[in-house]
Amino acid sequence: MIRAALGLTAGLALGAALAAWISAGQVAGPALAIVQPGEFVGRTAPFVATAETPGADFLTLTAHIEQDGTVYPLFSLDDPAGAALEQETDDRLRIARTFDRETHPDLTEGPARIVVAATRPVLFGLRESGSETAVDVTIRLTPPRLTPLSTLHYVTHGGSELVVYRVTPADAASGVRVGDVEYPGYPADGAGIDGRDDLRIALFALLHDQDLGTPIELYARDRAGNDATAGFAHRIFERRFRRSRIPLSDGFLRRVVPGIVAQSPELAGEHADDSTPADELLQIYLLINGQLRESNRAAIRALAADTAPRQLWSGPFRQLANSQVESGFADHRTYLYDGNEVDQQVHLGFDLASTANAPVRAANAGTVVFTEYLGIFGRCVVIDHGMGLQSLYAHLSSVDVAPGMPVERDQQIGLSGQTGLAGGDHLHFAMLLQGRPVTPMEWWDEHWIEDRVLRKLREVASAPAPR
Ligand SMILES: [Zn+2]
Known part of the structure; x- marks a missing residue:
């Protein structure tokens, strides 16, 4: 009897162990x-x-x-x-x-x-x-191959240039690197050169604040992370940037500071109205001219991501009609208050003055990508012209376009005004390459466009394709 019970217990234990053994084998690894x-x-x-x-x-x-x-x-x-x-x-x-x-x-x-x-x-x-x-x-062990094809690259300080090159494999990311700034290349069919998968077109710039000796080279990186770089012949030309001194009057501060504070979330901690003492207004103005300017520029840079991979423009860009240049590109400005230097900034556009509320027209064909109030720029429109090139129109009193709208050259986009950091009714106009300001002088110049852009595209389009 006892032996049978023991046998039964042993049998149960063995069964349980067996079950545990089997279920252990099914436990996830x-x-x-x-x-x-x-x-x-x-x-x-x-x-x-x-x-x-x-x-x-x-x-x-x-x-x-x-x-x-x-x-x-x-x-x-x-x-x-x-x-x-x-x-x-x-x-x-x-x-x-x-x-x-x-x-x-x-x-x-x-x-x-x-x-x-x-x-x-x-x-x-x-x-x-x-x-x-x-x-x-x-x-993939073979690094990408880069071959520059265009010739005569002339870069003026603060200005743009274009290079046409070949890259293989075709799915490699590539472009021009100027110092630590990268300008992606776009497939050449975006500029009307068809049937050449390996051709790329890149607009690039030597920015106003980059050294004249900044290295400029083509770069490519394939999807396996293999890198390549290639130099291409280019010449750099110096440009003299103007210096100007701008006196800040209490009347000016009183007019611009409260409006910008009211419409800039970055300045939520500040307060300015008619009763704000002059020295406080000046302190807020310095915040606007410094930190808010930087933040607004970063917002503009981010719009580069919205560029089309195609050239949307044709012919020279148009300057505001019947306008007088009040301030040029990359003017170094020293700001004076009560005769004392209180700030220094670089002005990265052209100030064009016409009559008050003058019609502002698209400098060239493109797609509207921005139409908001943006701090120092006031009411501001940015038009994308494709392949990293954009134009900016600031201080507008009214805006006639909306993001996503295609515009033709000379199409009215709004009226000039003095919103944002503007001393009077004028258009602040800027050309942007990958979101960074470049001089508009070149883009207004028919001869420059012919020599620097159109000639190179024609030469490559008519060259026989490589075997
Ligand atoms: Zn300006």
């Missing part, structure tokens, strides 16, 4: 994720993966890349192979390393597979549970 690389692997590639299991208690954790049946290790717990192993949470490990031609000389161009595998103990270490994840990648 560690959660694995390959964060990098993505689809493409370049000459130098990042490898980042995470592995998660309770207590980060792994029996094994390995990663490798396999190609044509050969396995090349990337990592294992026993041999981290120079990888950084970081415990991100109580349960999760993060593995990060780079691999390249030196660490993996036998990898060749073409498809490969990255595999991460791990096991963890279950049932008090009596059994283990494993999992595996993998990504298919394409290895």
Whole structure:
């Protein structure tokens, strides 16, 4: 009787153990994720993966890349192979390393597979549970190729220029780098040159505040992260920027400061009205001329993202009709109050004065991308002309257009005024390249457009395509 009971108990225990054994085999293995690389692997590639299991208690954790049946290790717990192993949470490990031609000389161009595998103990270490994840990648070892095609590149300080070049592979991101500023190239069919997938057109500038010796070169980066650069012949010309001294009167401060404060969220902590003492007005004015100006310029720069990849303009840009130039591009202004220097700024547009409430027309064809009140610019319109080129119209008293509207050259977009930081009714006009001000003088000049832009496009369009 007793023996039978014992036998039964032993049988039950064995059954329970067997059930535990079986269910332990069905417990999920560690959660694995390959964060990098993505689809493409370049000459130098990042490898980042995470592995998660309770207590980060792994029996094994390995990663490798396999190609044509050969396995090349990337990592294992026993041999981290120079990888950084970081415990991100109580349960999760993060593995990060780079691999390249030196660490993996036998990898060749073409498809490969990255595999991460791990096991963890279950049932008090009596059994283990494993999992595996993998990504298919394409290895690219040939860096992009860049060939400049256009000739005679003349860049004047603060001005624009255009280069036509060839880049392969066609899906590489490319453009012109001037110091630390990048100007993307756009497919040439956007400028009417068809049937040449590898042709790119890039407008670029040497900005007014960049040194005359700033390096200028073509750059390309393919989807595998392979980089290339190429120089192209260019000449730099100096331009003299004017200096001016601007006295600030109490009347001017009283007229402009309250309006800008009321309409600029950046100045929410400030208050200005008719009873604000003059010295307080001056302090707020200095905030407007400094911090708000910077913030407004950043908002303008962000509009570059809205540019079309096509040339929307044709022919020279138009200057405000019957207007007088009051202030030029990149004038260095010193501001005086009571005879003392209180501020210095650079004026990055042209001030054009006509009659009050004069019709303001689109300088060239394009698409309206901005029509809001913007701090120092007051009521402001920005028109996109494509391929990174935009024009800006500030201090308007009224606006006739809305974002998304196509406009023709000379189409009326509003009326001039003195909203924002304006000493009187005038149009502040600026040309922007990738959101950064460049001198409009060139874009107003028919000969400059012919020599710098249209000639190069024609020469490339008529050249035979490479074999
Ligand atoms: Zn201005």
